[in-house]
Amino acid sequence: MTPDDDIDDDLPLASNGETHDLVLTSDMAGDRLDRALLPLLPDLSRARLQALISDGHLSHDGQTIADGKHKARAGLYRLFVPAPVSAIPEAQNLPLEVLYEDAHLIVVNKPAGMAAHPAPGTADGTLVNALLFHCGESLSGIGGVLRPGIVHRLDKDTSGVMVAAKSDAAHRGLSELFSRHDIDRAYEALVRGAPKTASGTVTTRIGRSPHDRKKMAVLKSGGREAISHYRTLNSFGGEKPVAARVRCTLETGRTHQIRVHMAYLGCPCLGDPVYGSGAPHRAVAEALKTLSFARQALHAAHLGFVHPVTGERLAFEAPLPADMADLLSALKLL
Template sequence: MNKEYTVTDDEVGTRLDVFLSNQPDNPSRSSIQKMITDGAVSVNGQTKRANYKLRLSDNIVMTYQPLQEIEVQPENIPLDILYEDKDIIVINKARGMMVHPATGVYTGTLVNALLYHCHGELSGINGKIRPGIVHRLDKDTSGVMVVAKNDFAHNSLAEQIGSKTAIKEYVALVHGNITEEKGIINANIGRHPVDRKKMAVVTSGGKSATTVFHVLERFKNCTYVKCRLLTGRTHQIRVHMAYIGHPLIGDPKYCNSKNKFNIEGQALHSLNLTLNHPRTNQQMTFTAPIPQDMQNLLNYFRQTI
């Protein structure tokens, strides 16, 4: 399948790899660069380097394999399982693991690991690419996730998440000192008007988004907070905290400060998930221990107060 673009005035002079990675639903810049190297991208019928500067009316064609044509394979990848029965499996997802395959990334995901562990017995509602996946975490966000093993469980969990009867709580380390003890951020989130790989708070359009936070600890130049999501928008906590001037430590997308700390990706962890079991209706709360890299940061900040 091909994606085709024509360069406009505003895009003249942009690097080829940057242009393509900024387009909606395209893979990361590193994946785009590999596609360019492999000859999957042409400009006016010719291959170019990733750093080629676009000219007005350039015709760009990117050839890729649609996800629906990909057969996702089970992989023997260790999982940190918090709970499992015949209907659901609750995972402590590791930082750095993608939840499901996406363009350019077809292996090493949580779905690959789940297919192996569950012998393929997962809900089929979201198709072959996302079996069992009811909700997601960003690649570099760790913590608790629930996965449905059958369609009955999937429908129940999806309804709880959609109606917000399921409670999701996160902890994060953010730059700067938040003076309030608690607060509510209520600001619509939509696609960034310039960088299409990012989300942003928007004044018109977008979707309503509400994040409740309260301060757990304050340090010299950062704050440890707990956040509860009342909506489930892409990158919601990351966007909202950056919007109020307190971006997450280590966030490669929404923090302009150089990451001086020993952490890969944003310091964000899905700590607690409370839900009603799909079959028994019993309320259950699952907690994922804070990952070692975040714990190391907390220990460091506590020693430098």
């Protein structure tokens, strides 16, 4: 597994699968949790159960349990088992906007609605499927069968610049760059309200939410350090802004980092179905409805790095996609 933060936490946060409600009686309590639950799951091996627990798929009274060594307690446990995924993605002739390509790597402008790689609930139609068709055998096996060439990711409904490796040397080099955070990454977000200060830095710890396995959250302890810098480019709606355009640059690349940090600041990305709790201003809500805007308004606008093989400094920009540009135009009228 690559050390890149984006890949380390790349477990499906919402996917098809099965949920098992498991009741442990008082006479079953006291043993190791994984050992106590195993007889209730005849179709799972102990190793599979332990992996599911460590991946955050087990909860007790709404609290996620991530260690099967805990002592079992009486009560109701809920285990989510993701649907199986095909081990070998297929090449698919999908539209692909290529910003740069050479023998070692390829840079693309990923559209919203395209997942980076196959996962439970998203078996095909991904960037990996498109890259396998476009790059042919040059991508085969680079970085693993399921995610060939992938060294970082964007959420399915986040658009923008991504780089993928076409050679082992590029895969190693890019993975090291991401691991050292030696990559320039900037995103643009359209958010509800506006940050209290026009610019600043958010430093927190981010990990899987203890209350909802489908979400990441800012944690007081545990998780991993997450650092985002932000700058408000424009605000809309007068002295008390109802929306804003914010540019974020990353020092780290945790799962859902910008979405979590913007929500932490009280101004979640517009259209975010997971972190956008609370209704936007009536005029903003009307604009979202009129435009049928139904994804988080987040776009990876800039990616810069040193080519891991040639040493050349590369930088790429992707303008706002049409849906975000239309939303921005509507916000400017408020």
